[in-house]
Amino acid sequence: MDSNKKTIIVFSGDLDKAMASLIIANGAAAMGNEVTMFFTFWGLNILRRPEKVRARKTFLEALFGWMMPRGAGKLGLSKMNFGGMGAYMMKIIMKQKNxxxxxxxxxxxxxxxxxxxxxxxxxxxxxxxxxxxxxxLEYAGVATYLGAADEAGVNLFI
Structure with missing residues (x-):
């Protein structure tokens, strides 16, 4: 185990949780730590391109894509989202506070x-x-994450 290695599983696609995971990752990396972020399930929405991309999909795959936010800029809050108004207010406050x-x-x-x-x-x-x-991005399965987690001193699930 290496205390200078950190892993973060990013499971949530909520704006506040995505922000927290990225702030922690940036802070650890800025301190010289080796950081691995593993985006899974709803966390993958953070990594989506904001523009529509043509890709060959089944009906269910296309339906999933239509229902999920397209990119980090479209994420809602985990609490008090109010149909997107909460995320909008949060972004205004974040801009005001730099x-x-x-x-x-x-x-x-x-x-x-x-x-x-x-x-x-x-x-x-x-x-x-x-x-x-x-x-x-890298593309990999759970074994890759577990390999990094086995070596890390800190493992987070957000």
Whole structure:
């Protein structure tokens, strides 16, 4: 076990939880830690491209894609979302307080060398294709995450 290695499972696609996971990852990476983020199930929505991408899909895959938020900018809050109004108010307050946006946090994480891994099994279940996700990702299964987690001093589930 290495206390300078951290892993984070990003299961939630809620704006506040996505922000928390990325703030922790950026903080750890800025301290010189090796950070692995494993995005699975609803957490994959954080990694979706905001623009519509044509991909060959079954009816159910297309339906899933239509129902899920397209990208980090469309995420709602876990509490007090109020049909998107809560997320809108949160973004205004974050801008007023000079808090980095979720897009800036993702870019910073990439710049700091955080491993961003999209769970391939969850992608299959949810009908997501690689071309629908942002650039700079790794694609792997749970064994890759568990290998990183076995070596890490801190493992978080958000």
């Amino acid at each position: 808090v980095s946006t979720i897009h800036e946090l993702l870019e910073s994480a990439r710049d700091l060398g955080v491993r961003l891994i999209a769970c391939t099994m969850s992608m299959d279940v949810m009908g997501l294709k690689e071309e629908e996700l942002i650039d700079g």
